[in-house]
Amino acid sequence: MTEAVRVRDLRKSYHGSPAVDGVDLDIAEGEIFALLGPNGAGKTTTVEILEGFRKRDSGEVRVLGEDPQRASRRWRYGIGLVLQNASDMADMTVAETVRHFARYYPGPRPVDEVIELVGLTAKAGAKVRTLSGGQRRRVDVAIGVIGRPRLLFLDEPTTGFDPEARRQFWALIRLLSEQDGTTILLTTHYLDEAETLADRVGVINAGRVLAVDTPAELGGRSTAEAEVTWLENGATQSLHTKEPTAAVRDIAARFGDSAEIPHLAVHRPTLEDVYLDLIGSPR
Numbered sequence: 001m002t003e004a005v006r007v008r009d010l011r012k013s014y015h016g017s018p019a020v021d022g023v024d025l026d027i028a029e030g031e032i033f034a035l036l037g038p039n040g041a042g043k044t045t046t047v048e049i050l051e052g053f054r055k056r057d058s059g060e061v062r063v064l065g066e067d068p069q070r071a072s073r074r075w076r077y078g079i080g081l082v083l084q085n086a087s088d089m090a091d092m093t094v095a096e097t098v099r100h101f102a103r104y105y106p107g108p109r110p111v112d113e114v115i116e117l118v119g120l121t122a123k124a125g126a127k128v129r130t131l132s133g134g135q136r137r138r139v140d141v142a143i144g145v146i147g148r149p150r151l152l153f154l155d156e157p158t159t160g161f162d163p164e165a166r167r168q169f170w171a172l173i174r175l176l177s178e179q180d181g182t183t184i185l186l187t188t189h190y191l192d193e194a195e196t197l198a199d200r201v202g203v204i205n206a207g208r209v210l211a212v213d214t215p216a217e218l219g220g221r222s223t224a225e226a227e228v229t230w231l232e233n234g235a236t237q238s239l240h241t242k243e244p245t246a247a248v249r250d251i252a253a254r255f256g257d258s259a260e261i262p263h264l265a266v267h268r269p270t271l272e273d274v275y276l277d278l279i280g281s282p283r
């Protein structure tokens, strides 16, 4: 596996309080990796160190093979950023804004191609300030990918999006990943976003990584007990089991095989359930 990111025992304190407290992280080239954690967990500090915007106190950091603290200009061309509130070039049109950023890179993508990629062709001549929040975020992504980055950082990319805009945005991120093999490091508070997009997720709390795994496997999710609930004798019944199919078969036999089991539901732990367990929050 070629590594896009390799972090060992990363530490950073602010005024004596550790914000990042011994983080290890490996992200493979081409991977979509989501960093999850509550407010103040240390995600932004970690990501800013990887981006080369913040100095670490100690630890080893390699991003695209270089130390971001001493990285070359060529290294910076390989990094794309979609930060929390970019695109304040509000008086320029979409095309002017993207063209402006294209000039910073030696081999940018064609401006029209990028505008099409983010689905803004019909708005290319519109001033950025006339766009909706979701459309502006697409301008941010266009700016983030204009330089053909090998590694794209997305910081809470869909905050404030309506459900349809979020789905369109997810499709765009998948396209970038599949078409160009772009490595993507995403921070998000939306667990459905992490589940849909990420190959692997890392959960961070109080500056430490608690778990790293695929969304399906995180926290032993795939082998955790399921809860089966149904209505019987006028009351909701429930049982916890690792073999819900066998349990449902037993219940069905009691009701008679062709009868519906009233209010039958099988609940497996969601990503949110295991996330909340990991960070020690009551469900």
Ligand SMILES: Nc1ncnc2c1ncn2[C@@H]1O[C@H](COP(=O)(O)OP(=O)(O)OP(=O)(O)O)[C@@H](O)[C@H]1O
Residues within 6 Å of the ligand: 014, 015, 018, 019, 037, 038, 039, 040, 041, 042, 043, 044, 045, 046
């Ligand atoms: N510039 C700073 N000066 C002092 N303390 C800081 C600074 N930046 C972050 N911190 C502190 O470091 C800790 C980690 O903050 P960080 O922004 O990395 O968390 P986060 O996981 O990104 O949170 P959020 O989900 O709210 O964006 C917090 O306790 C925060 O108050």
